[in-house]
Amino acid sequence: MGECFVDRFEIAGAAEGPLAGLSFAAKDLFDVAGRVTGAGNPDWAATHAPAQAHAEAIVRLLANGATLVGKTVTDEISLGLLGENAFDGTPLNPRAPERVPGGSSSGSASAVAQGLCDAALGTDTGGSVRVPASFCGLFGMRPTHGRVPTAGMLPQAPSSDTAGWFARDGGTFAKVGEVLIGEAPGALPSRLTVGTDCFGFAGPGVAEALAPALARLEALVGEGREDLLAPPGLAAWAQAQRALQLAEAWATFGPWVEAEVPRFSYLVARTLMAGSATTEAQQGPARLVRDDARGRLAHLTKGGGVVALPATPDPAPLKNLPLAQMDRARERINANCAVGGLTGHPVLVLPAGDVEGAPVGLAVIGARGADASLLALAQAWEHA
Template sequence: MDDTVNAFVSGTMVPIAGQAGGPLDGLSFAVKDLFDVAGLPTGGGNHDWALAHPVPQRHAWAVQTLLDAGASFVGKTITDEVSLGILGENAFDGTPINSAAPERVPGGSSSGSAAAVAAGLCDTALGTDTGGSVRVPASFCGLYGIRPTHGRLDTTGMLPQAPSSDTTGWFARDGETFARVSTVLLGEAPGALPTRLLIATDAFAFADPEVAEALQPMVTRLSRIVGEVREDIMAPQGLSVWARAQRTLQPVEAWNTFRQWVETANPRMAFSVVAGLLNGARMPEGERQWAEMMRLEARARLRHLLPPGTILCLPTTAFPAPLRGLSQPVLQPLKDRISCLCAQGGLTGSPQVSLPGATVNGAPVGLSIIGGRGTDATLIAVARAMGEAA
């Protein structure tokens, strides 16, 4: 199969057969180039990273789990440099094509994985999500995508960025495939449906009016599936305050992760990536301490909002995917708005699923559902039910 959307590293698809007879037998998968695949370099979206690190001899846990379940590996996908990006544009490898809106970015940093699934080049694909890197491309490309409960999945063999927020995630085009893959990776079948739905009024008000309107039929369908519905505010301190806290903690951890490599290898990097790392290097300690306290407040808020049997919904992104090739001054305010609807993932560690089903001017936008920590299987059950009801 040809790489028609520039989703794969060097345009190369390298097959590895899965174990016959497993629950995912017959499915194919790709992996973001942050996961180790034995015998292939882990490039991390930066050519100097691959040169500075040995070729892995073992598969990452998530890769091995999918192979053992019968899914067949088809190749490694493009990522924003060392996962430090949210739009999917890579100065080294280019920008994968968003099949759902070819003139627009696919979203990042799991850009290649989302593009490959959206184009039908594989059935599912692994990504990572620290500040939105599965949820955002799922929304922009019209896919199912999950950020599981933080710490639930083994991240052995996955290149870290900010460990207190990093998660493995995955994409699918349809709810049934999404449920099959999720059952294997979570080690748990879809659970019982929730009985209460909260609508995050602050998040819907923050989104573009066209997005909020486009998502209303999905919210109505979700309401019928769940039953009891009420409105509430997700972030009483302010969505931008939660985003500021995440944008404080994440760069500090990223700098700690990549500092030795940057200082010893002096790698070639895009300006936007360097700027992000320098932001972390220069972060005042007082700001970091404030952000840690805000993280505790955010976690307490979601524990209060999401007792067993309750989920919350909100727009995954405030707008559809931006056009490709925009300048940094134009993109930065858009990135800031993206983080306002994604910060709760890294701050609270709660599971979140982005559901496809709405468009604005022909471009996809996703509806997200969030549950309490450990309720991943409940969200998968809702995703499957939403797919069946579409």
């Protein structure tokens, strides 16, 4: 238990380039030529042929000098937020070994946090980069929707899917990000809004633990004003995101499920069945909430603005919790993280504080397309 790789191998990057000398791993949702993309489920692996080509994100990193050192554990078909895979186990969270690493990019975060590679690719639909970055004390980013190519990446819910990445330090993080987004770090954000509803929603000790990081952010960006991130309520945004995401996940995986009748853990099977039962009557109002959320974020981030909130409302839960407690943890994470999938805005996670000896990150949401500004913020973070 605790292994973060599902396949160890080495594919050397270009001899020269901005990432020369750096190593990276890829979540087992990204295609590597000649290898099956396993997606965290043995029946998916058994019913799919080896990939014909590398995923575009992998091509970019290799072409710029980074060396690929393996594929990492993911929650089954990316449907998870805690990082406990019934088939592949739970990767180690080295910052809090008795706690989960966060999912679904659990193995990628674990590999970086353990120092087994310099950076790693993950995916983020409903929080799957942001959550493990927060739980493992890493830099992580969900870029603007569509900014990093997802060709060769197994989809889940395409209207929310993004390819993201992790690193332990801001310099490496920004270097990798520049290659992936195709733009150098830009000017720092110029206006800060503190999401008071998000800090109020956070669990005991989280706001206090993030206070020094928030002060550092204000020193970099400018004194923050307070406002609500989600005037309708975080729970309302989460309900809309869940309806849309699960319906799309069923559209993605349903034909395979019906043809193959694969094995799943109970939690993943339950999630897929919920997706299959999501009606158009539920999705219509959810799309209106999504339009409202996008308008709200466009307003809060215009003119170089960013919004700060806890990356997760709580530190990582303990491993092997009873089902009711696991469900409660996931519900709270979904409420906190729904903004990413709903709006498509880029979200940077900064390593920021500790609660009960476990990390909690500070999330910074930028304007759509302002990824380079968030890279600059990551670069400057350690020197603030």
